[in-house]
Amino acid sequence: xxxxxxxxxxxxxxxxxxxxxHVTQLYGGLLSRDRYYILEENTEPxxxxxxxxxxxxxxxxxxxxxxxxxxxxxSKVFAILGGKPVLRWSLEVLDACPLIGxxxxxxxxxxxxxxxxxxxxxxxxxxxxxxxxxxQDSVWNGVQALDEGWGYLLVHDGARPLVTTEAVEAVxxxxxxxxxxxxxxxxxxxxxxxADDGFVxxxxxxxxxxxxQTPQAxxxxxxxxxxxxxxxxxxxxxxxxxxxxxxGGQVKLAEGSYRNLKLTTPEDVAAAQGxxxxxxxxxxxxxxxxxxxxxxxxxxxxxxLVLGGVEVPFQMGLLGHxxxxxxxxxxxxxxxxxxxxxxxxxxxxxxxxxxxGANSLALLREVCRLVREAGYSIGNIDCTLIAQxxxxxxxxxxxxxxxxxxxxxxxxxxxxxxxxxEGMGFTGAGEGMAASAxxxxxxx
Ligand SMILES: [Zn+2]
Numbered sequence: 001x002x003x004x005x006x007x008x009x010x011x012x013x014x015x016x017x018x019x020x021x022h023v024t025q026l027y028g029g030l031l032s033r034d035r036y037y038i039l040e041e042n043t044e045p046x047x048x049x050x051x052x053x054x055x056x057x058x059x060x061x062x063x064x065x066x067x068x069x070x071x072x073x074x075s076k077v078f079a080i081l082g083g084k085p086v087l088r089w090s091l092e093v094l095d096a097c098p099l100i101g102x103x104x105x106x107x108x109x110x111x112x113x114x115x116x117x118x119x120x121x122x123x124x125x126x127x128x129x130x131x132x133x134x135x136q137d138s139v140w141n142g143v144q145a146l147d148e149g150w151g152y153l154l155v156h157d158g159a160r161p162l163v164t165t166e167a168v169e170a171v172x173x174x175x176x177x178x179x180x181x182x183x184x185x186x187x188x189x190x191x192x193x194x195a196d197d198g199f200v201x202x203x204x205x206x207x208x209x210x211x212x213q214t215p216q217a218x219x220x221x222x223x224x225x226x227x228x229x230x231x232x233x234x235x236x237x238x239x240x241x242x243x244x245x246x247x248g249g250q251v252k253l254a255e256g257s258y259r260n261l262k263l264t265t266p267e268d269v270a271a272a273q274g275x276x277x278x279x280x281x282x283x284x285x286x287x288x289x290x291x292x293x294x295x296x297x298x299x300x301x302x303x304x305l306v307l308g309g310v311e312v313p314f315q316m317g318l319l320g321h322x323x324x325x326x327x328x329x330x331x332x333x334x335x336x337x338x339x340x341x342x343x344x345x346x347x348x349x350x351x352x353x354x355x356x357g358a359n360s361l362a363l364l365r366e367v368c369r370l371v372r373e374a375g376y377s378i379g380n381i382d383c384t385l386i387a388q389x390x391x392x393x394x395x396x397x398x399x400x401x402x403x404x405x406x407x408x409x410x411x412x413x414x415x416x417x418x419x420x421x422e423g424m425g426f427t428g429a430g431e432g433m434a435a436s437a438x439x440x441x442x443x444x
Contacts, residue, residue, distance in 0.1 A: 058150035060142030063158030064131025089161030175217035183256030291338025308399025321350035325360035383437035
């Protein structure tokens with residue numbers, strides 16, 4: 001972590017036109033690594049190394065792009081990733097960086113409400129501004145919305161949720177030293193420069209190739225000078241560093257991270273989920289849900305013994321309104337529980353004659369339909385039958401297959417165990433049987 005730099009009092013607010021005038025004098029069309037600062041309004045610029053500029057950053061998070069490559073379903077920065085909007089991930093990282101004093105999200109006008117929501121509860125002051133027709137217009141709008149007092153600007157792409165604190169601080173550090181810096185990673189691939197005819201024109205040496213990311217950070221005056229000049233001369237740049245380069249300045253490369261993906265296509269979202277440890281897609285909330293089920297039935301003569309859909313030969317059977325398949329009932333309750341859908345008594349009341357003698361595997365199929373309708377897929381199921389007699393181990397394989405088929409999952413996703421209670425309690429005395437089950441659901 002960097003030490004928190006001293007924060008100077010906010011400079012007096014100036015009109016943007018004055019800023020341009022001064023900065024043009026300062027840089028004279030050539031940005032350099034020399035540090036020139038305006039000390040106060042209408043004074044001659046002084047060449048001075050050091051600390052006369054506020055050394056904190058105003059951050060602009062660009063979330064204004066449309067998402068045609070994401071299938072057009074709304075802006076990708078508001079898609080949910082690991083339970084929160086994509087945008088929120090980088091906002092939290094920036095919010096936690098002591099070098100950043102204020103954050104402005106720039107988005108489409110129709111997304112502004114969502115942007116406010118995504119930024120709610122941050123500790124730093126937050127602004128939300130509408131984007132412009134070009135990326136640099138959007139950044140300009142963001143800069144305008146920020147306090148003028150920040151000596152430095154940081155620009156980050158809201159579609160890069162996996163940015164790290166380390167990368168933000170490295171970029172800020174280099175910008176404080178050199179005036180302009182960007183996060184970047186060394187190219188893993190050999191790159192070719194193509195000619196217009198589609199043939200390779202040349203192979204730049206790989207060790208000198210870097211893939212540029214965001215954040216990018218700049219001395220505010222330097223950046224505004226370059227941006228205003230670009231606006232005047234109709235120059236459009238695809239990234240902010242290019243503006244500085246175009247205006248004759250130098251940009252320092254700071255070590256970024258290969259994880260800092262830009263979410264451009266749906267595959268990128270899946271990759272980001274994988275990197276975050278959310279291997280399964282989700283729409284909202286926590287992606288995994290656990291469920292527990294427990295059931296007991298009394299043993300009686302003159303009844304079939306049905307366990308996991310298998311009719312087990314025994315002199316007694318379980319008593320109940322349906323076929324009293326205690327194991328299947330426990331599994332069904334676990335599934336309903338994980339999806340917060342109540343229990344099987346609610347869905348298949350024992351007062352309803354249509355469920356008299358019902359095949360419990362059919363009820364389980366219906367439970368699975370409800371669970372899937374609620375947006376979940378089944379991860380795995382584990383269940384335990386508790387019975388003194390008979391010996392059920394010869395049948396557990398078939399029970400697994402039955403349960404898996406009823407749930408439309410692979411057999412490998414289901415486990416069936418059986419135990420006794422060593423002659424103790426009601427199962428030990430042979431008065432009844434019990435079963436418990438757990439399951440894991442994932443947001444589909
Ligand atoms: Zn039951």
